[in-house]
Amino acid sequence: MSPPRRQRALPTPPPDNRLAAFFGVFRYSRRALTLVWQTSRWLTLGLALCTLVAGVLPAVAAWLGQLIVDAVVAAMERHEATGEVDWWGVLRYVLAEAGVIAAIALAQRGLSAQQSLLRALLGQKVNVMILEKAGTLSLAQFEDSEFYDKLTRARREASTRPLGLVNKTFALLQNAISLGSFGVLLVGFSPWALLVLVTGALPVFISEAKFSGDAFRLFRWRSPQTRMQMYLETVLAREDSIKEVKLFGLEPLLLGRYRDIFDTLYAEDRRLTIRRETWGFLLGLLGTLAFYAAYAWVVAETVTGALTLGEMTMYLMVFKQGQAALSASLTAISGMYEDNLYLSNLYEYLEQPTPRDAGTLTRGERPGDGIRFERVSFTYPGAKTPALRDITLHLAPGQSLALVGANGSGKTTLIKLLTRLYEPSHGRILLDGSDLRDWDIATLRRRIGVIFQDFVRYQLKVGENLGAGDVAAFEDEARWREAARRGLAEDFIADMPGGYHTQLGRWFKGGQELSGGQWQKIALSRAYMRSGADILVLDEPTAAMDAAAEAEVYAQFREHAHDKMTLLISHRFSTVRAADQILVVDGGEIIERGDHASLMAQNGRYARLFRLQARGYR
Ligand SMILES: Nc1ncnc2c1ncn2[C@@H]1O[C@H](COP(=O)(O)OP(=O)(O)OP(=O)(O)O)[C@@H](O)[C@H]1O
Numbered sequence: 085m086s087p088p089r090r091q092r093a094l095p096t097p098p099p100d101n102r103l104a105a106f107f108g109v110f111r112y113s114r115r116a117l118t119l120v121w122q123t124s125r126w127l128t129l130g131l132a133l134c135t136l137v138a139g140v141l142p143a144v145a146a147w148l149g150q151l152i153v154d155a156v157v158a159a160m161e162r163h164e165a166t167g168e169v170d171w172w173g174v175l176r177y178v179l180a181e182a183g184v185i186a187a188i189a190l191a192q193r194g195l196s197a198q199q200s201l202l203r204a205l206l207g208q209k210v211n212v213m214i215l216e217k218a219g220t221l222s223l224a225q226f227e228d229s230e231f232y233d234k235l236t237r238a239r240r241e242a243s244t245r246p247l248g249l250v251n252k253t254f255a256l257l258q259n260a261i262s263l264g265s266f267g268v269l270l271v272g273f274s275p276w277a278l279l280v281l282v283t284g285a286l287p288v289f290i291s292e293a294k295f296s297g298d299a300f301r302l303f304r305w306r307s308p309q310t311r312m313q314m315y316l317e318t319v320l321a322r323e324d325s326i327k328e329v330k331l332f333g334l335e336p337l338l339l340g341r342y343r344d345i346f347d348t349l350y351a352e353d354r355r356l357t358i359r360r361e362t363w364g365f366l367l368g369l370l371g372t373l374a375f376y377a378a379y380a381w382v383v384a385e386t387v388t389g390a391l392t393l394g395e396m397t398m399y400l401m402v403f404k405q406g407q408a409a410l411s412a413s414l415t416a417i418s419g420m421y422e423d424n425l426y427l428s429n430l431y432e433y434l435e436q437p438t439p440r441d442a443g444t445l446t447r448g449e450r451p452g453d454g455i456r457f458e459r460v461s462f463t464y465p466g467a468k469t470p471a472l473r474d475i476t477l478h479l480a481p482g483q484s485l486a487l488v489g490a491n492g493s494g495k496t497t498l499i500k501l502l503t504r505l506y507e508p509s510h511g512r513i514l515l516d517g518s519d520l521r522d523w524d525i526a527t528l529r530r531r532i533g534v535i536f537q538d539f540v541r542y543q544l545k546v547g548e549n550l551g552a553g554d555v556a557a558f559e560d561e562a563r564w565r566e567a568a569r570r571g572l573a574e575d576f577i578a579d580m581p582g583g584y585h586t587q588l589g590r591w592f593k594g595g596q597e598l599s600g601g602q603w604q605k606i607a608l609s610r611a612y613m614r615s616g617a618d619i620l621v622l623d624e625p626t627a628a629m630d631a632a633a634e635a636e637v638y639a640q641f642r643e644h645a646h647d648k649m650t651l652l653i654s655h656r657f658s659t660v661r662a663a664d665q666i667l668v669v670d671g672g673e674i675i676e677r678g679d680h681a682s683l684m685a686q687n688g689r690y691a692r693l694f695r696l697q698a699r700g701y702r
Contacts, residue, residue, distance in 0.1 A: 139261030154394030249423040284374025287367035289414035296422035448516020460511035489669035533614035539607035543589035553613030571609025600628035
């Protein structure tokens with residue numbers, strides 16, 4: 085596999101837009117600062133204070149350095165002339181400098197301690213924001229690969245970036261304060277020296293900003309490949325796929341694919357890193373050159389007697405530290421630019437429009453009318469042909485309806501519309517005489533108990549796997565037991581080492597794996613947890629169960645369902661035949677409807693399939 089080279093495709097903004105584009109990306113700085121402030125005011129204030137202290141004190145230290153050297157020179161002259169030594173006159177400055185250096189160390193420790201605490205809090209806050217947002221999105225958004233890329237990008241990088249941005253903002257402030265105070269000292273020597281130092285550092289800054297932009301664009305383009313890598317890691321290292329991977333001998337093939345993706349990504353990274361560092365080095369030389377020119381200038385002025393030895397020491401220190409502070413500021417600015425770019429991902433994701441949930445009804449217009457589909461059609465987002473066409477049906481309370489049809493004929497899709505995971509493209513669905521869209525979504529979902537073909541196997545306790553069916557009773561043991569009894573899971577749960585408190589799945593210590601049929605009984609019991617539900621939807625609920633269990637499930641079901649609306653999907657005609665209404669679906673359309681007897685009398689598709697299956701049992 086050789087994915088196309090993407091490096092060359094990086095678009096470059098037109099020259100006149102470049103500056104605007106560069107400053108435009110700083111728009112997230114304020115939001116990141118607000119986010120950090122909201123995370124912890126005290127830590128943010130502490131950071132600001134330590135930043136200020138760490139910013140001002142280096143200049144104070146340089147100034148004290150000058151006082152020390154000049155005091156030493158004066159003391160030496162006095163000693164030569166009078167033979168006396170004024171120890172305190174010199175040592176007090178040494179003591180003061182020691183104090184300043186200790187204060188700088190304290191401020192820096194304070195900075196790093198507060199940064200690491202804020203990092204943890206902020207990482208958690210951003211992750212929670214990402215997950216909370218995920219909870220408000222529609223199923224269609226999750227099935228959209230572009231959206232998934234956004235989510236992956238946001239999760240991978242964005243939780244560390246806001247703090248990075250704030251740290252850099254503070255580092256920039258700190259260095260700017262140092263620079264300002266150095267500047268004050270330096271202007272005493274020559275304003276030109278200041279200009280030389282600033283000009284020397286600019287080219288590195290520009291190149292850093294350019295390469296940060298390139299790195300970000302690369303990161304964005306790669307998200308599909310990165311996602312594929314993550315997926316391959318999952319397939320190769322997860323217990324639910326490893327069985328098949330081993331049996332089919334897929335490891336070398338999948339690992340080869342994994343390596344190929346890495347090789348492509350690495351080649352792109354290497355090219356960018358080499359270019360970035362080479363340019364950084366060459367342009368950095370300009371800064372060094374400017375620094376040494378200023379150095380030579382100060383030395384010359386001292387030799388000719390325009391500066392004292394103490395002043396020379398101070399200026400050299402100011403130059404050295406000033407240059408370090410300047411390049412640190414410029415690095416911070418280009419880093420901020422980069423963090424802003426990554427944060428744009430986070431906010432792009434967080435600003436993803438959420439589907440409107442405007443419905444407020446908790447009672448329908450005609451209570452007791454049941455479910456009606458009126459000429460409902462539906463096409464999946466991005467699909468060319470509709471998955472459902474012109475579906476009309478009515479299911480009254482106390483009635484049961486079964487859907488039969490070939491794979492892919494649209495049965496599950498119909499249930500997804502009924503549960504409002506999707507909305508019809510045409511037509512409408514009514515519950516108790518009111519459009520589903522007008523119903524309060526929580527009320528609607530409380531009325532529906534559902535078991536999907538691809539139900540979730542939660543790696544939680546047995547009881548919690550049941551409790552998931554009704555969050556209000558998530559920990560209610562009496563309700564777990566009742567649901568397990570109805571879902572026929574009671575017996576095997578009783579045999580488990582910790583009963584309802586046994587951990588399920590293999591991910592966590594002491595976890596017990598269940599058989600396919602046992603998991604299905606858990607899922608069925610979960611649907612029964614919704615005791616307030618009057619609509620029961622069962623999509624292939626017994627496909628993995630043995631024949632005796634299946635017969636018992638339906639006996640239970642009929643007993644439980646006498647006043648409810650039940651919707652059943654099954655490929656087994658022996659279970660379908662008892663339904664009040666049977667719909668035969670083909671290519672998204674209803675082609676036959678009636679009860680078992682009338683459909684057999686019609687002698688159409690249903691009758692043919694029924695006889696085919698019955699013959700198989702003979
Ligand atoms: N999330 C989706 N996005 C796009 N198309 C989908 C999606 N889910 C299903 N489809 C398509 O919609 C059609 C109907 O699928 P559906 O799952 O409703 O079939 P089904 O009758 O339940 O099949 P089965 O008996 O195999 O469970 C199929 O052609 C399928 O490819």
